[in-house]
Amino acid sequence: MVETTRRQAIEDAASALFHAHGYSGTSVRDIARAVDIQGASLYAHVTSKQDVLWSIVESTAARFEAAADAIETADPDGATFGRGVYLIALVRAHVGVVTDDVERASVFVHEWRALQGSRRQEIAERRDAYERRFRTVIADGIRGGAFHAVDPVATSAFLLTALNGLVGWYKPEGRLSARAIADTFADLALRAVQAPRTSP
Amino acid sequence: MVETTRRQAIEDAASALFHAHGYSGTSVRDIARAVDIQGASLYAHVTSKQDVLWSIVESTAARFEAAADAIETADPDGATFGRGVYLIALVRAHVGVVTDDVERASVFVHEWRALQGSRRQEIAERRDAYERRFRTVIADGIRGGAFHAVDPVATSAFLLTALNGLVGWYKPEGRLSARAIADTFADLALRAVQAPRTSP
DNA sequence: CTGCCCACCTAACGATCGTTAGTTAGGAAG
DNA sequence: CTTCCTAACTAACGATCGTTAGGTGGGCAG
Numbered sequence: 001m002v003e004t005t006r007r008q009a010i011e012d013a014a015s016a017l018f019h020a021h022g023y024s025g026t027s028v029r030d031i032a033r034a035v036d037i038q039g040a041s042l043y044a045h046v047t048s049k050q051d052v053l054w055s056i057v058e059s060t061a062a063r064f065e066a067a068a069d070a071i072e073t074a075d076p077d078g079a080t081f082g083r084g085v086y087l088i089a090l091v092r093a094h095v096g097v098v099t100d101d102v103e104r105a106s107v108f109v110h111e112w113r114a115l116q117g118s119r120r121q122e123i124a125e126r127r128d129a130y131e132r133r134f135r136t137v138i139a140d141g142i143r144g145g146a147f148h149a150v151d152p153v154a155t156s157a158f159l160l161t162a163l164n165g166l167v168g169w170y171k172p173e174g175r176l177s178a179r180a181i182a183d184t185f186a187d188l189a190l191r192a193v194q195a196p197r198t199s200p
Numbered sequence: 201m202v203e204t205t206r207r208q209a210i211e212d213a214a215s216a217l218f219h220a221h222g223y224s225g226t227s228v229r230d231i232a233r234a235v236d237i238q239g240a241s242l243y244a245h246v247t248s249k250q251d252v253l254w255s256i257v258e259s260t261a262a263r264f265e266a267a268a269d270a271i272e273t274a275d276p277d278g279a280t281f282g283r284g285v286y287l288i289a290l291v292r293a294h295v296g297v298v299t300d301d302v303e304r305a306s307v308f309v310h311e312w313r314a315l316q317g318s319r320r321q322e323i324a325e326r327r328d329a330y331e332r333r334f335r336t337v338i339a340d341g342i343r344g345g346a347f348h349a350v351d352p353v354a355t356s357a358f359l360l361t362a363l364n365g366l367v368g369w370y371k372p373e374g375r376l377s378a379r380a381i382a383d384t385f386a387d388l389a390l391r392a393v394q395a396p397r398t399s400p
Numbered sequence: 401c402t403g404c405c406c407a408c409c410t411a412a413c414g415a416t417c418g419t420t421a422g423t424t425a426g427g428a429a430g
Numbered sequence: 431c432t433t434c435c436t437a438a439c440t441a442a443c444g445a446t447c448g449t450t451a452g453g454t455g456g457g458c459a460g
Contacts (some may be wrong), residue, residue, distance in 0.1 A: 006437085024225040025314070040419075041438050049418065071393020093256040110310070114225070136423060148391075154376055154384045157369055158362045176354055185356045191348075206407085228448060240449075241408050249448065 007045050009035050014052045019167075023053055023107075023114035053111060054119055060108035061126050063100075067093035068133055083141035083195055089185045090134060094163045095185055099170055101177035108168035134160055138193060148195040149178040159189050207245050209235050214252045215303040219367075221308075223253055223314035226354040253311060254319055260308035261326050267293035268333055283341035284394055288386045290396075292336060294363045296384055299370055299378035308369035334360055338393060359389050 013034035017026040026051050029039035046052055071089045098105040112123045134156035141147035163185060171182065217226040228249050229239035229286035271289045299303040312323045334356035341347035350358055363385060370381065 021313075022222055022224060024222060026414075029416085038439060039436090040421095040440080043419070043439060045210055071201055099298065113221075130203035150385055150387065151380070154381055155388060157365065158388050159386060161365020161368065162358045165357065165365065168361065169357055176351065180351070185358060187350065188355060188358050188392045191394075192388045227446075229446085238409060240410080240451095243449070244407060309426090 008040065010045055011052060011055055012103075014053065015056055015101075015107050018053070018056070018111050019103040019106040023049075023111045048121055050116060050119075053107070053114060056104055056107050057112050057115060057123055058103045058119075058136055060101075061123060061130075062096075063097050064094065064108075064130060065126070067097050068130065083144060084145045084190055086136075086137050087193070088190055091159070091163065091189045092139060092182045094160075095166065095178065095182040097179045098163070098166050099172070099181065102167055102170050102172070109164045109167050114197070132158055141193065146195060147193045150193065155193060159192070162189075206235070206296045209251060210242065210245055211255055212303075213300075214309050215256055218253070218311050219303040219306040220254070223311045235317055240309065243285050250316060250319075253307070253314060256304055256307050257312050257315060257323055258319075260301075260304045261323060261330075262298075263328070263331055264294065264308075267297050268330065283337055283344060283346045284390055286394070287334075287337050290337060291359070291363065291386045291389045292382045294360075295378065296365070296368065297384040298366050299372070299381065302367055302370050302372070309367050330359055333354055341393065346395060347393045350393065355393060360388075361390070 003085070009030060014031045017030055017034065021030075028042055031049075031052070032039040032042045054101075069092060071086065071093060078149075112120070112127070115123060135152045138147060138150070138155050139152040142149050142152070166181065166185075170178075172178075206223045210231060214226070214231045217230055217234060227239075230243055231249075231252070232239040232242045235396065240347065268290060271293060312320065312327070315323060335352045338347060338350070338355050342349050342352070357359075366385075370376075370378075372378075378386075
């Protein structure tokens with residue numbers, strides 16, 4: 001991870017520290033030390049600690065949204081894909097964003113609550129909208145008969161938190177590749193919801 | 201939730217605050233205010249902030265373990281239950297512990313990392329041992345043909361984080377009862393892993 | 401009535417928090 | 431050579447952190 005700007009290096013260091021110790025468990029001086037600088041010197045590049053958190057969370061939210069948007073772009077009217085394929089695509093997109101940058105994804109998943117005021121509100125709404133994509137595809141799948149009947153709210157929460165749990169254990173150098181995890185998760189998610197096969 | 205001892209009231213208040221703002225986002229004075237006492241007065245009932253966290257985390261770990269142990273006690277040699285039924289029992293037990301006290305469960309799931317030294321080590325090991333129960337039942341199920349072949353590590357992580365995610369959204373007064381959630385989650389978990397039906 | 405204990409108080413400790421102010425060294429631009 | 435900008439520095443601000451010390455009052459045991 002070659003740093004181009006100082007600001008980027010600071011956000012990378014902050015992501016790692018927020019991931020490891022949480023937002024309020026990390027001090028400004030901790031972040032500064034990680035980039036070999038005095039605590040006060042950070043403020044030449046950053047307006048506040050909250051601002052660093054916001055940058056990380058907002059950009060990661062955008063990455064999740066963009067990945068999901070790309071699916072709809074590839075199949076605007078839902079003609080090509082069945083609901084099962086669409087759900088698989090959502091799962092793969094989500095896993096991809098997480099594995100692309102676990103630390104930032106982890107901060108997004110766990111530390112957005114540390115945001116204050118309207119920024120927290122905004123992220124809460126964008127998270128809701130994102131989760132609604134899962135709810136909708138599940139509800140559509142049930143209506144169309146591809147999925148067996150379950151509660152779409154509980155089910156989307158089940159699946160999405162399973163995907164988000166990945167930020168707690170994924171290691172880029174680990175035994176399981178990002179690809180292998182995406183395969184397994186897509187498989188598990190689809191089997192969890194799909195209706196029993198009626199014919200071959 | 202009628203409090204019998206002061207100590208219990210303190211742990212309840214601390215659980216709620218740790219759940220809402222995290223361990224390091226909660227001050228000793230915050231906890232004290234919640235039980236209508238001065239910050240320093242807490243130390244008449246508690247030896248340290250870490251100690252409060254430890255009490256909450258350890259007792260909750262014990263509750264998860266006891267719930268899972270009860271399944272093995274009910275079927276010591278695994279003769280009665282198939283692997284599918286065993287997995288369902290594990291899921292139901294886990295959901296039950298979470299819904300019995302979401303706040304404590306949430307602290308256990310998210311804040312055990314704030315423990316220090318050997319206590320953190322101990323909880324890490326007990327978490328591993330608990331997760332191994334899921335891994336084992338999945339691996340056994342695959343070996344016996346009841347479950348389709350998947351990676352037991354990724355699968356147990358998938359399922360367990362889905363269950364743990366419940367601490368983020370379960371509300372006792374919510375639309376979905378603890379029972380309904382347990383039903384849905386058990387159903388999703390089993391379908392996710394079980395082999396396609398070969399005959400009726 | 402006396403004495404003790406328990407729950408709580410106020411005051412304060414040193415450390416650390418996020419942040420501001422003012423300064424300095426070094427390189428780029430004129 | 432001078433001027434300016436950038437990136438860093440040191441010093442310090444008031445607030446808050448977890449925790450300790452010592453005092454006070456009220457109920458219970460003798």
